[in-house]
Amino acid sequence: MADFDEELDASSLNCPLPILRAKKALAGMSSGQVLHIIATDPGSVKDFEAFAKQTGNELLESKEAGGKFEFLIKKA
Amino acid sequence: MSDEKKLAIIATKGTLDWGYPPFILASTAAALGYEVEVFFTFYGLQLLKKKIDVKVSPLGNPGMPMPMAMDKWFPTLFTALPGMEAMMTSMMKAKMKAKGVASLEDLRELCQEAEVKMIACQMTVDLFDLNPSDFIDGIEFGGAATFFEFAGDADITLFV
Secondary structure (H helix, E strand, C coil): CCCCCEEEEEEECCCCHHHHHHHHHHHHCCCCEEEEEEEEECCCHHHHHHHHHHHCEEEEEEEEEEEEEEEEEEEE | CCCCCCCEEECCCCCCCCCHHHHHHHHHHHCCCCCEEECCHHHHHHHHCCCCCCCCCCCCCCCCCHHHHHHHHHHHHHHHCCCHHHHHHHHHHHHHHHCCCHHHHHHHHHHHHHHCCEEHHHHHHHHCCHHHHHHHHCCCHHHHHHHHHHHHCCCEECCC
């Protein structure tokens, strides 16, 4: 994973909590900063794509490793 | 911001299961940048009480998965037995907790933090003799015209 500025562990949280927590975390960051999110909800893969598309924050990376889903989102 | 998308929801159900869709959709839409208003009417008003005391019932709900495949062999009539509702409610709450599903109170709080506007139907509050002081702070009271004032410009309108 590339560099990031802040990290959010949303493991064991279910829909819609990972998205809501991510939104909250991004609100406290500045434009251009990158948020690293860890989730275990398989639905979060599609949801973070949809979140990025609709909010304009860029999804830099989305990957799965060992039952965990990781995302890098750059704040618009 | 007038270019914000708008979501209007009417919440009419006062059960543990049906309490989720309005709060999940409202909080998520708010996170996506929507302006959201939820109009609570009839049994949906239970969701605005300070202490949300709602249950789930297996009665008349053939799609509800039950433990030990009870839905396959357990006669429907028995789901009306005293205690069944309380049992199914505590089992569902335990399951939700184990699966990391937020409580209704938590989701409602997230909605309020995200400035989701909540309106209690004045007519049903009066009809059921509900006490406005039993409701959470920060809500408004209004009628059908209040709902349409917002819903008339909404991009999405849902009846739950």
